[in-house]
Amino acid sequence: MYGGGYIYEDSGRSRQQEEQLQDDPVKLAAFEARIARGEKIEPGDWMPVEYRRQLIRLIEQHAHSEIIGALPEGTWITRAPGFKRKLALIAKVQDEIGHGQLLYNAAETLGKSREAMINDLLSGKSKYSNVFNYPAETWADVTVIGFLIDAAAIVNQVANAKGSYGPYCRALERICYEESFHLKQGHDAFIELATGTAAQKAMLQDALNRWWQPIMHFFGPPDKVSSHSEKLMQWKVKMASNDDMRNQFLEAYVPKIWELGLTLPDTLLKKNQETGKWEYSDPDWDLFFEVIKGNGPCNKERLNVRKWAEEHGSWIRKALMREEERERTALPVA
Numbered sequence: 001m002y003g004g005g006y007i008y009e010d011s012g013r014s015r016q017q018e019e020q021l022q023d024d025p026v027k028l029a030a031f032e033a034r035i036a037r038g039e040k041i042e043p044g045d046w047m048p049v050e051y052r053r054q055l056i057r058l059i060e061q062h063a064h065s066e067i068i069g070a071l072p073e074g075t076w077i078t079r080a081p082g083f084k085r086k087l088a089l090i091a092k093v094q095d096e097i098g099h100g101q102l103l104y105n106a107a108e109t110l111g112k113s114r115e116a117m118i119n120d121l122l123s124g125k126s127k128y129s130n131v132f133n134y135p136a137e138t139w140a141d142v143t144v145i146g147f148l149i150d151a152a153a154i155v156n157q158v159a160n161a162k163g164s165y166g167p168y169c170r171a172l173e174r175i176c177y178e179e180s181f182h183l184k185q186g187h188d189a190f191i192e193l194a195t196g197t198a199a200q201k202a203m204l205q206d207a208l209n210r211w212w213q214p215i216m217h218f219f220g221p222p223d224k225v226s227s228h229s230e231k232l233m234q235w236k237v238k239m240a241s242n243d244d245m246r247n248q249f250l251e252a253y254v255p256k257i258w259e260l261g262l263t264l265p266d267t268l269l270k271k272n273q274e275t276g277k278w279e280y281s282d283p284d285w286d287l288f289f290e291v292i293k294g295n296g297p298c299n300k301e302r303l304n305v306r307k308w309a310e311e312h313g314s315w316i317r318k319a320l321m322r323e324e325e326r327e328r329t330a331l332p333v334a
């Protein structure tokens, strides 16, 4: 989609990166003025080393989240209730992998190769979203993922699609179109369970209770401890702070959950009518940091599946890379 104009090996710095090691203050001022004017930064443009580094980190984590995020739902394709739900889930899982591709392409334009990104995912060096380290125990879990996790992702992506780095913004725009269909299918399945039999509603309530805290974590730590927000917001990579995005999500979705007669496992959750902000119990942030460090309930399982896929797919990657082994079949002459 974007071409790989800036693919360098991890082992050595490119000439361009060397040149940028000492960020030139004049260039930095011009760069920041462009961002302030709302211009997009494109791969060939001058950018500070730190802007490049932060974007690689964030886009790469986002790409990993898409491909790891396909796993909890993927295991439900064969068990989804009925043909239509199966079809929708197959399409959704396929879309998530496609989003991963778009995002890896966008990160590659900044100079990190796809192989290096995958290696960092598999070695645990690079993170992915906390929410995908929890099990999808029942069909209601898949429903909560499809409705609320996709909703949370859309809040984040719609905002950041208006950011400063062209390839990331264009990828996010396309992802948001597809995610809005995911959200509709998730919402439809959610309503079906919420308005179904007592057993269906109880199953949904149970899933909601288990997923609520990870969803609150999804937007990242509170602003006062978020290490990257200040710089990323200054450079318009993040277009709203973690707390603001969490608040936007609560504003849009809590009423929808409550109007279906469901509850949320937080007795302090309410909208403060004076400030217009939502108030809630602080989720367990120690748990969050443990999960993103690799110690959540499913971290090992998720990475093992990816390692298996990497190992078992290596033959086809090798075959595609070796010119002499590419098979060419001439088209029949009409």
Ligand code: BYC
Binding pocket: 057, 058, 061, 062, 063, 065, 066, 067, 068, 069, 070, 096, 127, 128, 129, 130, 131, 145, 149, 150, 153, 156, 217, 218, 219, 220, 221, 225, 226, 227, 228, 229, 232, 238, 242, 292
């Ligand atoms: N999970 O300074 P902070 C999807 C880390 S997939 C894990 O606030 P930042 C879907 C953070 O990396 C869509 N780690 O960070 C797919 C940092 O650690 P490092 C997923 C997290 O970057 C399939 C540290 O905590 N969306 O929708 O300014 C099926 C300090 O945090 C998380 C994205 O990936 C987390 N939740 O802001 C269904 C969006 N939060 O790197 C659905 C792209 C924080 O210093 N990412 N950390 O070691 C972002 O927008 C930002 O990275 C975040 C965090 C808002 C998440």
